Amino acid sequence: xxxxxxxxxxxxxxxxxxxxxxxxxxxxxxxxxxxxxxxxxxxxxxxxxxxxxxxxxxxxxxxxxxxxxxxxxxxxxxxxxxxxxxxxxxxxxxxxxxxxxxxxxxxxxxxxxxxxxxxxxxxxxxxxxxxxxxxxxxxxxxxxxxxxxxxxxxxxxxxxxxxxxxxxxxxxxxxxxxxxxxxxxxxxxxxxxxxxxxxxxxxxxxxxxxxxxxxxxxx
Numbered sequence: 001x002x003x004x005x006x007x008x009x010x011x012x013x014x015x016x017x018x019x020x021x022x023x024x025x026x027x028x029x030x031x032x033x034x035x036x037x038x039x040x041x042x043x044x045x046x047x048x049x050x051x052x053x054x055x056x057x058x059x060x061x062x063x064x065x066x067x068x069x070x071x072x073x074x075x076x077x078x079x080x081x082x083x084x085x086x087x088x089x090x091x092x093x094x095x096x097x098x099x100x101x102x103x104x105x106x107x108x109x110x111x112x113x114x115x116x117x118x119x120x121x122x123x124x125x126x127x128x129x130x131x132x133x134x135x136x137x138x139x140x141x142x143x144x145x146x147x148x149x150x151x152x153x154x155x156x157x158x159x160x161x162x163x164x165x166x167x168x169x170x171x172x173x174x175x176x177x178x179x180x181x182x183x184x185x186x187x188x189x190x191x192x193x194x195x196x197x198x199x200x201x202x203x204x205x206x207x208x209x210x211x212x213x214x215x216x217x218x219x
Contacts, residue, residue: 065193065195065204066204066206068150069150069191069193069204069206070206072125072149072150072191073189073191073206073207073208074208075149076118076149076189076208076210077189077208077209077210078210079103079105079107079116080101080103080105080187080210080212081210081211081212081213082105082106082213083103083104083105083116083212083213083214083215084104084105084106084113084214085104085113085214086104086113086115086132086139087104087112087113087132087137087139088132088136088137088138088139090104091181091182092104092212092214092215093181093184093212094115094181095181096161096163096179096181096184096187097161097177097178098159098160098161098162098177099119099120099159099160099161100117100118100119100120100160100161101117101118101119101161101187102115102116102117102118103115103116104116107129108131112131112132112137113132114129114130114131114132115128115129115130115132115139115142115144116128116129117129117130117144118149118161120153120155120160123151123152123153123154123155124148124150124151124152124153125148125149125150125153125160125191126146126147126148126149127146127147127148127149128144128145128146129144129145129146130142130143130144130145150191150193151193151195152193152194152195153191153192153193154192154193154194154197154203156192158190158192159190160189160190160191161187161188161189162174162175162187162188162190163175163179163183163184163186163187163188164184164185164186164187164188165183165184165185166183166185166216168185168186174188184212184215185211185212185215185216186209186210186211186212187209187210187212188207188208188209189207189208189209189210190205190206190207191205191206191207192204192205
């Protein structure tokens with residue numbers, strides 16, 4: 001037994017070594033790189049969102065501008081279509097050029113025609129209205145009320161107003177200026193607006209035509 005115990009004492013356990021692993025965290029350089037990448041991605045996402053918001057806003061503004069232009073042209077079309085001899089017996093159309101039109105129409109609906117003047121001035125389409133007054137009625141002593149019906153109107157090669165006689169059948173050239181107002185039977189209106197020519201969207205152009213009922217040849 002003694003020999004066996006001594007033998008066991010002489011046996012040695014095998015040495016076991018342990019190696020501590022290095023810390024698995026980021027180094028300062030790696031941390032800076034990760035933060036830089038995250039910052040770039042955040043800026044890119046924010047810029048993309050801003051572009052989407054700006055595009056949507058621009059589209060909405062363009063749509064509103066187009067709707068407003070159509071409303072203006074609808075009013076003008078109705079007024080020109082219902083143009084008539086003035087309250088003092090003057091001809092339906094007083095004057096007509098590429099950027100202005102003066103005619104008589106019952107704007108107020110009271111049975112007495114007002115003198116209507118549409119004209120281009122300083123990037124705006126304006127409307128002047130004269131109500132006849134006095135006894136006998138006269139437009140000369142009346143004050144013209146002027147208001148702006150469209151802003152940011154562009155001056156283009158296409159005239160604001162084009163005029164056609166009774167022979168016009170949908171194609172062909174307009175009457176040349178200066179013209180005899182007695183030949184006018186139809187008026188074409190074309191308006192282009194652009195709030196900021198240096199930025200999108202593109203200019204908005206809306207047009208319409210109106211045949212003067214009182215002067216229509218084929219009744």
